[in-house]
Structures are given as C-alpha cells and as structure tokens.
Amino acid sequence: MYATEVTEASKSALLELGLSLKRYHDDIVLAGGWAPYFITKDYFPHCGSIDIDLVLKTRIMPKYDTIRKSIIDLGYVAENPFRFSRIVKSPIDGKDNETHLDFLCEKEGMKYVDLRKVQKDLHAFVFDGLNLAFDFNFEQEIETVLPGNGEARTKFKVVNLVGSLVLKGQALDGRAKPKDSYDIFALTHYLGGPRQAADYFNRTYAGTKITPANRKILEHSLSVIRDKFKNANQMGPFQVAAFTENKYSRESVASQVNGFLDGLIVRS
Known part of the structure; x- marks a missing residue:
C-alpha cells in the first residue's frame, strides 16, 4: 500500500x-x-x-x-x-x-x-x-x-464508476499491476457494497447513450475483470492481497468482485 x-x-x-x-x-x-x-x-x-x-x-x-x-x-x-x-x-x-x-x-x-x-x-x-x-x-x-x-x-x-471500471479492465488486459486489481476491488464498495455498486452501474449505464463500438469495449473490459477475479486462485485476488499486505483475503476479494459482476445487466 x-x-x-x-x-x-x-x-x-x-x-x-x-x-x-x-x-x-x-x-x-x-x-x-x-x-x-x-x-x-x-x-x-x-x-x-x-x-x-x-x-x-x-x-x-x-x-x-x-x-x-x-x-x-x-x-x-x-x-x-x-x-x-x-x-x-x-x-x-x-x-x-x-x-x-x-x-x-x-x-x-x-x-x-x-x-x-x-x-x-x-x-x-x-x-x-x-x-x-x-x-x-x-x-x-x-x-x-x-x-x-x-x-x-x-x-x-x-x-465515474462505469468509466473507471472500463478503463481499469483495459489496463488489466494489457499489464499486471497489483494497484489496478486493488482499484477494481475498491470500486465494488461504492455506495456500501457490491449490490449497491451494481445497481448504480446499471442505472448509469442504462441512462447513457453510447456507441456500439464503446459498448463492445465496455463488455470486453468487464469480461477481463471477471476472468481475473473468477475465483480466489486467479491473478486479481492474489494481487489485491499482495498490494494490501494480506489485509483482505483472496476469498473475500473474489466474493466481493463476483458479487458485483453478478448484479450487472451488462454481459461480461
């Protein structure tokens, strides 16, 4: 940290x-x-x-x-x-x-x-x-x-939350910096937890008109995040644990991020 x-x-x-x-x-x-x-x-x-x-x-x-x-x-x-x-x-x-x-x-x-x-x-x-x-x-x-x-x-x-996750997903797709995984984990706490963060993401996404090309980029970024955090043995949870000196367990990180992703209306 x-x-x-x-x-x-x-x-x-x-x-x-x-x-x-x-x-x-x-x-x-x-x-x-x-x-x-x-x-x-x-x-x-x-x-x-x-x-x-x-x-x-x-x-x-x-x-x-x-x-x-x-x-x-x-x-x-x-x-x-x-x-x-x-x-x-x-x-x-x-x-x-x-x-x-x-x-x-x-x-x-x-x-x-x-x-x-x-x-x-x-x-x-x-x-x-x-x-x-x-x-x-x-x-x-x-x-x-x-x-x-x-x-x-x-x-x-x-x-905001939507844009930050898209850009962080792209960063995660091209490099392996622990801080990016930490930032993604942090973002899922917005408004109090993964469900509240997902609800905000869905409202904001649904209320904003974006191009088909940008929608594809958004979906790809979320799929990268899902892949990197799909369970406690993936890179994302390991990086968060390393960056925070094990303040957060890999299991809790994976659960938090997947709880958020599972609440999204966007394909990932």
Whole structure:
C-alpha cells in the first residue's frame, strides 16, 4: 500500500494541475488510480495514488503543445510526449517524492503529437474507449495544500464508476499491476457494497447513450475483470492481497468482485 505521505504529495500536484489547466476543464477527465479514490472515499479506505492520469478530449489535441508547455512551466520534465515527472514535497513530512503525470488520448488525437520518441509504449497512452471518460464522469472538488504554496481548491471532472471500471479492465488486459486489481476491488464498495455498486452501474449505464463500438469495449473490459477475479486462485485476488499486505483475503476479494459482476445487466 502507498504511504499517505507519498500520496498526499501526488494530490498536491493534482491540485496544482487543476488550477493550471482550468481553462480546459470541460475537455479533461481525471482517470487512473485517483478516480477510485474519489469515487469510493466515503465507503472504502482507498490509499490514493502516486501517479496522475488525465484523459484529453480529441478536440483539444491541436492545443497539446500549449498544454505541454504549461506543464513544463510547473517544473515537470518530459520523459516522452505523453509522460512527465516532477519532484514534489509531501505536505505531511516535507520529503521529496517523484510524481508521474500521463496524458491519455484517443487514436484520432495522435496526429497532433510527435510520436517518434514514444512508439514502443504507445499503447499505454493512446487506445480506443478513452472517450467513454466523457460519457461517464462527475464533478469533484479537490482541496489540499499546493506544492510549497498554501491551501487551495479546484474542480476536476473525474471518471465515474462505469468509466473507471472500463478503463481499469483495459489496463488489466494489457499489464499486471497489483494497484489496478486493488482499484477494481475498491470500486465494488461504492455506495456500501457490491449490490449497491451494481445497481448504480446499471442505472448509469442504462441512462447513457453510447456507441456500439464503446459498448463492445465496455463488455470486453468487464469480461477481463471477471476472468481475473473468477475465483480466489486467479491473478486479481492474489494481487489485491499482495498490494494490501494480506489485509483482505483472496476469498473475500473474489466474493466481493463476483458479487458485483453478478448484479450487472451488462454481459461480461
């Protein structure tokens, strides 16, 4: 599990980014590991994240150079056209922590980015289904301490339960990071438990019009999650137990996630 001192440094950086990119508010959605934290904060003791993932709407990709310059002006160093890093002091203990920022976009937005330095890991930043983040999100106020500059607050669009599970399912399909399995487990606690989370998912999904292509992506992501958590001996429960240092048993993790999946109206 991540230490609070480390995740609070990342949250501090997130606040600063929200203020710096405020003019693009409607075209940026917070995804990744911070989304489950904000989704479940009243129902599950989520540890937060050390990385920041921001989904960009295709229509603002022509302005991507301007966005990159704004990030670099904050002190971030570009590792490739989509990934940046910065050292941020924790507001808790004052120690330096490295925070990573990833920008994600649909394949259509690639034409606005110099891809010569990122071909090897392009799939980690550019993939289909990211526009679901703009179909399934909510407004979240973030208040904490800016990096070395006092308290402040801002608002972010954050991918909601439906969108977060879709993107986490895609992540689980392409890599094996324990934090992704932990995030999925955490999401099934939304509103109090797997049944309540499933009811919310069903209402939200039924009330949102999405394209057939995105519906297929959504169904595939859920099928990946089901496969990774189908019993206590699968990768998902093992990763959650490892990430939390056995705070949650593999059996309870599998039962929780499957209880959620069994309540969905969507094929998985």
